[in-house]
Amino acid sequence: MAEENKIKKNKYEIDMCNGPILKKMLLFALPLMASSILQLLFNAADVIVVGNFAGDNSLGAVGSTTSLINLLVNLFIGLSVGANVLTARYFGAKQKKDLDETVHTAMALSIISGIVLTIVGIIGAPVILKWMGTSDELLDLAVIYLRVYFIGMTAMMVYNFGAAILRAMGDTKRPMYFLMLSGVINVLLNLLFVIVFKMDVAGVALATTISQCVSAALVVLCLMKADNGIKLVLKKISIKREKLIKILQIGLPAGFQGTLFALANVVIQSSINSFGKVVVTGSSAAANIEGFVYVAMNAFHQAAISFTSQNVGAGKYERVNKILYTALGCVIVVGILFGNLAYLFGEPLLNFYTDSPAVIEQGMIRLAYICTTYALCGIMDVMVGSLRGLGYSIVPMIVSLLGACVFRIVFLSTIFKLAEFHHIETVYMTYPISWIMTFAAHVVSFVIIKKRINKRLGYE
DSSP states (O other): TTTTTTOOOOOOOOOSSSSOOOHHHHHHHHHHHHHHHHHHHHHHHHHHHHHHHHHHHHHHHHHHTHHHHHHHHHHEEEEEEEHHHHHHHHHHHHOOHHHHHHHHHHHHHHHHHHHHHHHHHHHHHHHHHHHHTOOOOHHHHHHHHHHHHHTHHHHHHHHHHHHHHHHHOOOOHHHHHHHHHHHHHHHHHHHHIIIIOOOOHHHHHHHHHHHHHHHHHHHHHHHHHHOOOOOOOOGGOOOOOOHHHOOOOOOHHHHHHHHHHHHHHHHHHHHHHOOOOHHHHHHHHHHHHHHHHHHHHHHHHHHHHHHHHHHHHHHHHHHHHHHHHHHHHHHHHHHHHEEEEEHHHHHHHHHTOOOOHHHHHHHHHHHHHHHOOOOOHHHHHHHHHHHHOOOOOOOHHHHHHHIIIIIHHHHHHHEEEEGGSHHHHHHHHHHHHHHHHHHOOOOOOOHHHHHHHHHHHHHO
């Protein structure tokens, strides 16, 4: 039995259960940060190429779909969090059979998720975009972009689930390499399809879809060649009921939480849409810049999940608080530094997306309210990561429902409707206010849960 459960280590792994935490967390987070930025460049490349070579209508059409894409995708991306937590836990506990079943169940789930998303995205695009209040001049182009984009959903899901499995082992370098290659392919195809073939928004969506297929193929090949307990055998891809239930127990609440945030953002996007094309376009460009700050901070959210999960699996609960404090310190530094740099260099950065002074002015308004306070979002997410790593996913989902979704919707349905507050600045203010409220509630939740765990383990 000891031999059966022995898991071979490789050079890409990080020992999360022993020794100093900060250095190892940085080794984990920095490649993840880089790969997340590369992944975000897929959409940014779409927006920049469209804005410069297809016009403001096409730019607005692509930007107006971002909230909807997040809404539809976040539920299933949340399931990959469940796969990450479970894989890390079994890896930390050195349970090879359970680890093998988790990997193959997760990959089967990724394929099913991708197919479902493709069907929903292609069929539902026109109706949902109209419901969001997308203007008539942007609607047709937005529908085209969304439908072509969603053809690649299976590839996106396979990559994200595969990368989640690798992250559970501390391997964030190879996903970065894969995205470097697919990112270059995406940019080159963007330029080819839009400038040479004049395909407009369909061209940039198709380029993203093809590049996603490349990254998915690479992560699958990586898992097929793995020798550390996560080896993927294609004929073994199937659903193991016990592992599926455990993935769903963690992943579904995480997915619902992401969906709730995205839903609130859809409501916000609808409010932004009411101010017209210039504001929508400026907001879309600024949101793309913000995205780079967000994924830089999100690397420490992912680190909190993987580090906490492995230590829980290894029974080293005494390291959980140290992991949390380290992740919080890192995310505060990154959030303040990157967020304020994004605002400071906002105008030249926005010039990559558009040369319209009016659009740039609107983009700067959004950056002023959101980027300068983005560290608040980062610390909120790290708290969520720690709770998920402990195996508690329903609590942060409920807190997020109240602190983000409900609050934002109520705020925009009441105060925003008043004449004296009916400004675009009021819309943007909902972000930092909701981050503060939600972070405070997560801190209280963590303290209560940790006390319960300590009591159960006899530490108190």
